[in-house]
Amino acid sequence: MANSRKHGTPAYKQIQDSIRKRIERGELQPGDPVDSERMLARMHEVSLMTARHALVSLQRQGLVERRHGAGTFVSSPRIHFNKLMSFSEQLAGRGLDSSSRVVALKVVDSEHEIAARLSLPSASRLFKLERIRLGSGEPFAVETCYLSAEDFRGLSRTAVERGSLFTLLEKNYGVTIAHADEEVDATGADPDLAKLLSVNKGHPVLRIRQTIYSTHGKPILYVLGMYRADRHVLRIRRYR
Amino acid sequence: MANSRKHGTPAYKQIQDSIRKRIERGELQPGDPVDSERMLARMHEVSLMTARHALVSLQRQGLVERRHGAGTFVSSPRIHFNKLMSFSEQLAGRGLDSSSRVVALKVVDSEHEIAARLSLPSASRLFKLERIRLGSGEPFAVETCYLSAEDFRGLSRTAVERGSLFTLLEKNYGVTIAHADEEVDATGADPDLAKLLSVNKGHPVLRIRQTIYSTHGKPILYVLGMYRADRHVLRIRRYR
DNA sequence: TAGTGGTCTAGACCACAGC
DNA sequence: CTGTGGTCTAGACCACTAA
Numbered sequence: 100m101a102n103s104r105k106h107g108t109p110a111y112k113q114i115q116d117s118i119r120k121r122i123e124r125g126e127l128q129p130g131d132p133v134d135s136e137r138m139l140a141r142m143h144e145v146s147l148m149t150a151r152h153a154l155v156s157l158q159r160q161g162l163v164e165r166r167h168g169a170g171t172f173v174s175s176p177r178i179h180f181n182k183l184m185s186f187s188e189q190l191a192g193r194g195l196d197s198s199s200r201v202v203a204l205k206v207v208d209s210e211h212e213i214a215a216r217l218s219l220p221s222a223s224r225l226f227k228l229e230r231i232r233l234g235s236g237e238p239f240a241v242e243t244c245y246l247s248a249e250d251f252r253g254l255s256r257t258a259v260e261r262g263s264l265f266t267l268l269e270k271n272y273g274v275t276i277a278h279a280d281e282e283v284d285a286t287g288a289d290p291d292l293a294k295l296l297s298v299n300k301g302h303p304v305l306r307i308r309q310t311i312y313s314t315h316g317k318p319i320l321y322v323l324g325m326y327r328a329d330r331h332v333l334r335i336r337r338y339r
Numbered sequence: 340m341a342n343s344r345k346h347g348t349p350a351y352k353q354i355q356d357s358i359r360k361r362i363e364r365g366e367l368q369p370g371d372p373v374d375s376e377r378m379l380a381r382m383h384e385v386s387l388m389t390a391r392h393a394l395v396s397l398q399r400q401g402l403v404e405r406r407h408g409a410g411t412f413v414s415s416p417r418i419h420f421n422k423l424m425s426f427s428e429q430l431a432g433r434g435l436d437s438s439s440r441v442v443a444l445k446v447v448d449s450e451h452e453i454a455a456r457l458s459l460p461s462a463s464r465l466f467k468l469e470r471i472r473l474g475s476g477e478p479f480a481v482e483t484c485y486l487s488a489e490d491f492r493g494l495s496r497t498a499v500e501r502g503s504l505f506t507l508l509e510k511n512y513g514v515t516i517a518h519a520d521e522e523v524d525a526t527g528a529d530p531d532l533a534k535l536l537s538v539n540k541g542h543p544v545l546r547i548r549q550t551i552y553s554t555h556g557k558p559i560l561y562v563l564g565m566y567r568a569d570r571h572v573l574r575i576r577r578y579r
Numbered sequence: 580t581a582g583t584g585g586t587c588t589a590g591a592c593c594a595c596a597g598c
Numbered sequence: 599c600t601g602t603g604g605t606c607t608a609g610a611c612c613a614c615t616a617a
Contacts, residue, residue: 135601146588147590148388166602166603167604168594168597168603169596171602171603277579278578280574281577282572282574283523283545283572283574284545284573285526285544287527301527302527305523305525328525331524332523335521337518338517338518339516351605376583377582377583388605388609389605389606407613407615408583408584408614408615408616409584410582410583410584
């Protein structure tokens, strides 16, 4: 095999990483052509299909555009479309300072609907983690996370306050997050929420309900997020 | 070549269609296993990679789930995630009756920001098409479309009233729609909009701004949609 | 253990873009 | 014309799941 993998990382992912890094370093600007399939195949000593896989998947992530007969190009200024990111990752990517404040972490056992969404028995004990998200010191979102108290025994407030919940789950509980299904709609802030977000009652709010799945297809986290609509836009790419 | 294509349709798309049809006919229910890659390859007389391509792409469309070591399964009751569909296609897929009413079709030439989003000179003449969307006879959305008056010369109100705008563009103007970038946020209905949607002023509304691209990567349509939030949920899948 | 999806090879021909 | 992405072959080995 010509392919000498490091760390057991698949070749196509290594190729992706190398391109991603060149973009992050500013070496490649939006609109610039990326190495072609054939070029990447030669450089990384892999077959065409492997190089191709790397580019197709980068395209799916919105990082590059591919144009038949023309080439592959670094895509628009912005967003990694449809990318699942934690709050801290999102803001870091935009160069914004951010923080979050844990309002409460407790165990509940009568959230039947939510337990069902996590494929758990309806009276399961769940952690309920409530956080306020702040950007430039101002509150702009409230997020409530639910996860199995059984599966994530030992979760503590201090651990959650130290860093990203995603990272915590991946590092300490060996869970790898794969994808999330989201339901997005709009509503008006009720009095409690309005106070937390420092807006008037009835102020429009973007409501996002996420069910987050691990690589094994198991739902592990349910997140209810309420975002001040005047501070938040969701960017999506959809295909025909 | 063992592969005998009909109509020049790629083999992997023919495989997709055959699976899609079996699902639509109810022959395959959510959770049911789909033929494996090897099975499909044998049945359609194609190579493994081709059968695989068909399944991977169906998965991306949210129609099936693939589980390593287990198989490929028809996915959840619902939605074709992240699928770009016209209004009529969306409701038809859910078995709902729907209609829409054209409020106005006119030509404007001072929508500079929108012209820019369509990569046109800022004083370009644009069609502005305003429609109200009705479900079960009740209004639930207002959509305003903008498209180049130059490129789509001859667009008429009667043509638009007859059917789907997507279909019209594809059939009569040879444009194939590829993807859309969307910005989603929430706002309160202003008095005019409130009247059109028969809700109170300030009622929460989901605002979706779409820029729709053709297969050549050219933006061809800009759509501003305002949806009654109490009648609409956007379903998305995001990947890590 | 048998069957599945995940990664990969070393090519091939075609359709399309741009010079 | 050359170079690009799009489709496809006929296999291979590995990692994983479920019986």
